[in-house]
Amino acid sequence: MSEVNTDWKEIWKQAPLQGTALAMWRLPNQSQQVLLQDTGGGIRTEADQLEQLGPGFLVGPFVGQPYFLRASALFVKSTANPVINRTAAVLIPEDVTLKNQFKEQVSQSIEQIKTGQFQKVVLSRIDVQTLEPDFDLCDAFERLCGSYPSAFVSAIYLPDLQNIWLCATPETLVSQDSDGIFRTISLAGTQSGLDSNGHVLAPSEARWSQKEIEEQAYVSRYIIDCFKKIRLREYIENGPKTVLAGNLMHLKTEYLVSTRELTYPHLITQMLGLLHPTSAVCGTPKEAALDWILQTEKHDRSLYSGYLGPINLDSETHLFVNLRTVQISHGKATYFAGCGITEDSDPEKEWQETQMKCQTLQRVINASL
């Protein structure tokens, strides 16, 4: 790995001109930032044997094959990002047409659930904003690292898509550390993590409704069903617990497996294939929920609710769900956010939830607001 003195902003500027793919990230609760350059521009691959891909970065869309970015060059820097307390909400006016359209889609989804087609579906929407003329990706990345120390913060550029994606996600899809410990989580149920004065609440102050408890239980059951499919019975389950993810609180259950003790060397590849897309971003049962999403949503999710992260670096792999994410292209920022809908959903509350999720990034990216 090369050390510090390279100009990362210059590398980002050159990437589209040179057809280079880039991934820049900071793992949760770490200070090290990494920039990976693939001079070949990245390739489309199969995710069926992650171990064989070698060191790099994987980016999977919501539907379709992932991109693999080979580590042609790696740059690292350790920054003690000052923690920024950006608690103020950004007042972006509500677009009434968009709001009504989304609420209508939620109502239709509830009707569909009542017919028994599926029990849960995660519907998403977009919010398109014009970026400030002086928007700078590396500065926004730094601010996200400072604002969300426990998130996976990442920016990627793929020549194939010709756009940048920036995220600060709280959700691990699959990971395996150098001791062979496999980890996945079930994350769902959302409420504001701030009180009416914008102060951060303690997790113990969260009050969860039956609807939210059930919504998260669908995700947990889905993970356990995936373990069952490969006859894996020995795992540790911690939770559900309330966790703070930036401006929001969620319910989280963690699942751990010792792949060495159980001699499951390819567990991460098997679980990636089985889990994605989980009930946290798609629904239950998966196929029926996916069909409904594809016929109902008017936008292409592209990389939103896909997965991304470093693989086979220092004998570790960490893939996260691409949430709290924005696509940047031609001076426009397209924010993506979704919410889990069950029979007991209230369309107005679901809209508010997507607003709060969009704000996770908006209140940091629009630094001048």
Ligand SMILES: C=C(O[C@@H]1C=C(C(=O)O)C=C[C@H]1O)C(=O)O
């Ligand atoms: C779909 C998103 O988030 C997911 C859905 C959640 C929910 O429905 O409550 C909570 C956390 C995530 O698993 C998103 O942020 O866009």
